[in-house]
Amino acid sequence: MPDMPALVKPRPKKNEPWEPGLRLVERPVPEVEREDQVKVQVVKAAMCGTDVGIYQSRDSLRQEMKDNREEEVITGHEFCGVVEDAGTLGREHLARSFYERYVSHENDTVVQDFIGGRSYLEVADDPNFLDFLREYFYITSEMHKVCGVCHVCRTGQSHACQNTIIKGVHEDGIFTKYAVVPANNTLLIRKGEIPPEVIAYMDAFGNAVHTAQSINLMGASVAVLGIGVQGLMAAAIAKWCGASFVIATDFSNPDHGYTHEKLEQHRFQTARNVGVDECVDMALPDSRARLTELVMQYSNNTGVDAVLEMSGSADAYKDAMSIIRNGGTFALLGLPSKPITMDFSEQVIFPGVTIKGIIGRGMFHTWETMYRLLKTGMADLMLENGFVSHTFPLAEYKSAFEVHEQGEAIKVILEP
Ligand SMILES: [Zn+2]
Ligand SMILES: [Zn+2]
Structure with a gap:
């Protein structure tokens, strides 16, 4: 069996330190073992906070990974790839989803010539089907x-x-060259879309x-607390979907070299470029008063309709409670590292606030929404505004994690 380079993390062992970092090793290329699997070749992988957590051996990830079956x-887990192989059911699933989405693309002669009036099952049986997908489609x-x-x-x-x-x-x-995924989880996207x-x-x-679609944002006033990559994307989506006013907060951290000026030049500028109306650095003196004043000015002393909490910071929860309107929605995606105290009578029940915890992506309505948002302009909007800030070959993963830790990266891509 041929080998491939792979970035691995060992399972944490009880009562032993869990070494920070990852190891680049050689692993055998995986093969399709079940009928409902699809094997993909990874073209581009993206890094996220979870990967940084694993890299830094954070406690929350130690807890998650301690019962892993493999050593x-x-x-x-974020990638764009091409189809390499599939089991029988996997082929059928790919044929069906290809058919569902693309049979109506009448002007796409490549697609129409390949289908040639056949049913999806006939397409699935075509020995050239996977080669066709590989050439003309991406998969994630x-x-x-x-x-x-x-x-x-x-x-x-x-x-x-x-x-x-x-x-x-x-x-x-997927921090490697090939991976096997369940066919039902896949999404095919025509190259060029x-x-x-x-x-x-x-x-x-x-x-x-998923966070943004949990609330009706049409005409809404929205506060996005924390504009790392998730917050920036949520703010852009809110504006894209018709929010009337978006205010964003974040923290400068001069002790770690992330000065107010840097925050202004990077995250705040990017936020403004995607339509955010006001940005407030919560590390400056009197920032909560300033935030409240801006919100009350805009909302005629009512407060914002929705707060999207993307930071996980306990202070941000206090900010939220000082600006949310009665009957507003508080959607939570940022992960607090410690328990947070709230006065439920005063802050939630009497004002009739709805709190929503957001996990993952709606399966699969979020994917359908994303596909359309990205295809109709949001992908270009993000690229034009530098959301993909760095690209490294897989072997230079250490530099990739370094730029992530410095706080200036938005999305970092690794190429295997
Ligand atoms: Zn992720
Ligand atoms: Zn279940």
Whole structure:
């Protein structure tokens, strides 16, 4: 069996330190072992906060990975690839989804010539089908593998499945050349529709879309707390979807070299470029008063309709409570590292605030929404505004994690 380079993390062992970092090793190329699997070749991989958490051996990830079945897993879960192989059911699934989405593209002669009036099952049986997909389509995948049989899945909320396995965390992911994924999780995208470096981070974009689509943003006033990559994407989506006013907050951190000027030049400038109306650096004196004043001015002393919490910071929860209107919605995606205290009587019940925890991406309505948003302009908007800030070959992963840790990166791409 041929080998491929792979970035791996060992399973943490009880009562032993869990070494920070990852290792670049040679791994055998995986093969399709079940009928419902698809093997992909990774073209571009994207890094996210979870990968940084694994790299830094954070406690929350130690907890997640301590019961992994394998001694070590290939990390990474955001990718754009091409189809390499598939089992029988996998082929049928690919044929069906190709058919569903593209049979109506009447002007696409490449697609129409290949279909040639055949049914999707005939297409699946065509010995050239996978080569055709490889040449003309990209593929990506939801990397949460859900059980489909638990009560949560069966009632239409698989994104919160109680038996979720995350590829790249619990089992092999995509910081490598080839990977095997469940066919049902895949999404085919015609080359030319969405650039591959954006397809590579659809998983992360999906978190932001899922957060934004949990609220009616049409005409709404919105505060986005924390504009790292998730917050920037959520703010851009809110504006794109018709929010009337978006205010964003973040923290400068001069002790770590992230000065107010840097925050202004990077994140705040990017936020303004995608339509954010006001930005407030919460590290400056009297910033909460300034934030409240801006919101109250805009909203005629009512408060914002929605707060999207993307930072996980306890202070941001306090900010949220000082600017949200009665009956508003507080959507939470940022992960606090510690328990947070709130006065539920005063802050939630009496004002009638709705709190929503957001996990993963709606399966698969978020993916359908993303595909359309990206195809109709959001991919270009993000690329034009530098959302893909760095690209490294896989072997230079250390530099990739370094730029991530410095706080100036937005999305970092690794090429295997
Ligand atoms: Zn991710
Ligand atoms: Zn389930």
